[in-house]
Amino acid sequence: MPGLDDLYREIILDHYRSPRNRGELAPPAVRAEGHNPLCGDEIQVYLDVVDGVVNDIKITGSGCSISLSSASMMSQAVKGKKIADVKALVNRFRSMMGLDIADAESDTDVLSIDDDTEVAAPEVKLGDLEALQGVVKFPVRIKCATLAWITLTQAMAEVPNA
Amino acid sequence: MGLDGALVRKDFPIFERFIDGAPIVYLDSANTSQKPRQVIDAMTSFIENSYAPINRSAYRLAGEATDAFEAARSKVARFINARSSDEVVFTKNATESLNLLAYSWGRANLNAGDVVVLTHLEHHANIVPWHMLQAERGIVLRWVPLTADGQLDLTDLAALLTDAKVFSFTAMSNVLGTITPVQQLCEAAHAAGAIAIVDGCQYVPHNVTDVQAWGADFLAFSSHKMCGPTGIGVLWGREQLLDAMPPFLGGGNMIADVRLDGFTTAPLPAKFEAGTPAIIETIGLGAAVDYLSNLGMANVREHEMQLGSYAMSALTKRYGNDISIHGPSDIAVRGATLSFAFAGIHPHDLSQVLDQRNVCVRAGHHCAKPLMRLLGVSATARASFYIYNDESDADALVDALAGASDIFGF
Ligand SMILES: Cc1ncc(COP(=O)(O)O)c(C=O)c1O
Secondary structure, rough: OHHHHHHOOHHHHHHOOOOEEOOOOOOEEEEEEEEOOHHHHHEEOOOOEOOEEEEEEEEEEEOOOOHHHHHHHHHHHOOOOHHHHHHHHHHHHHHHHHOOOOHHHHHHOOOOOOOOOOOOOOOOOOHHHHHHHHHOOHHHHHHHHHHHHHHHHHHHOOOOOO | OOHOOOOOOOOOOOOOOOOOOOEEEEEEEEEEEEOHHHHHHHHHHHHOOOOOOOOOOOOHHHHHHHHHHHHHHHHHHHOOOOOOHHHEEEEHHHHHHHHHHHHHHHHHOOOOOEEEEEEEEOOHOOHHHHHHHHHHHHOEEEEEEOOOOOOOOOHHHHHHHHOOOEEEEEEEEEOOEEEOOOOHHHHHEEEEOOOEEEEOOOOOOOOOOOOHHHHHHHHHHHEOOOOOOOOOEEEOOHHHHHHOOOOOOOOOOOOOEEEOOOOOOOOOHHHHHHOOOOOOHHHHHHHHHHHHHHHHHHHHHHHHHHHHHHHHHHHHHHHHEEEEEEOOHHHHOOOOOOEEEEEOOHHHHHHHHHHHOOOOEEEOOOOOOHHHHHHHHOOEEEEOOOOOOOHHHHHHHHHHHHHHHHOOOO
């Protein structure tokens, strides 16, 4: 079995212990909620989009180190980004998790972006999120890592004329 | 007398398997149990020597298969001290047994405003079928609350049961390990004019079960948690009640006669066994009952009381306030199923770290979300012990938890 160092990288533990962008946002920010029925994790993503740009994002909920750190890093990565770039990032993250487009179409559980955004553009930088790469070696944890991203995708779909 | 877990373990081929060069410490038997050689062999031998349809054909092989199938029914009946094997209905699992009751007994007997009493300990299998009936019929659900240590709080039981038609409760919680006072609960149900349905899914594999001593009306349990295969479960019911119920699924085997304008039902238990049953699995369940009976269920219970106490005190001794074990601390009212919170570390992470040492525990909501809400958690880690575990498994759990505190720190 791959070592736990691959999974619990220092940066992941740091985001777990001190999650960024915790809290709620009032409307007109949109809110989406995600559940992992397997383990009971739940997350709420609040997304404030102004002129096609993520003006602010906040996260509440409870979960394991992988789901909470993924949410925290995600919030940092998307804040200030254009929605189009966020979608590219989601795709890039999805491919890092080993989920390709075919999966997305066959399984509504996994991340799927419903428009034709360029997929997995390699130039999209993941930054800290690269630390989650080790999750792929622990297949049962992939759903933990993707929960926040699925919820973010739902939130983006809620944004009026995004 | 108890049991020697290490000796029992030798009957289970899976424990010959090594993962990453080390043996498996299986502490997830509340989820599903491992299978002994005796059960595997009984199923294999049946397939190789005696397999044929049951109840349908006149040739000798089919007669043999039918006899083996019915022998398994008799074994189950004796195992729970049913009055007759006609009271033993084979289903797919406990979930199907409970759904059968809610559907068949429930739809025949419950209407808008009728009260069904459940408890805060219940598994989703004993909640959702009643929710479905609530949506369809407008029945009213009431819930027996818990004491601080996770036992049923029976203070207001009589009031809760007033005018109730059904009291359906678990004999042992799959989360807290709590063993409920089944006989007392059955008496209370009857005093109020309600029927008593016992979810024995966690209790039957670990204790002596006597449905007559309980005075129960129905009992549901699954084979796969008691050393038998998946795909087969049991609904026991008092003959009079089963007789009065309409059938559940319609089809072959459950009929006496079918005409263009209707059908008549077969007598018990066939009436509730539509279609070709899980023949091979039923043979396996029969072998599992033999296996457990040979060990002796009183010994099983004693073994688990010793092991549960040992594990609880070893965990507390090593980790003090960093560990909190949910549910009663008195082993007399609980089984060796231990849900715990450890140093604020999420159960999923705990289970991951324990897996590194081949220690298999369940992390999650255990299909008991209302109970999780009551405990104020979204999930727990749960170590559940069975006949093939011994103190070395408890020690392995205790040691492996240190790995979690190393990573997540406290
Ligand atoms: C108390 C209890 N009831 C019912 C069930 C449902 O059993 P099955 O999934 O075998 O139908 C379980 C299984 O976890 C259980 O623990």
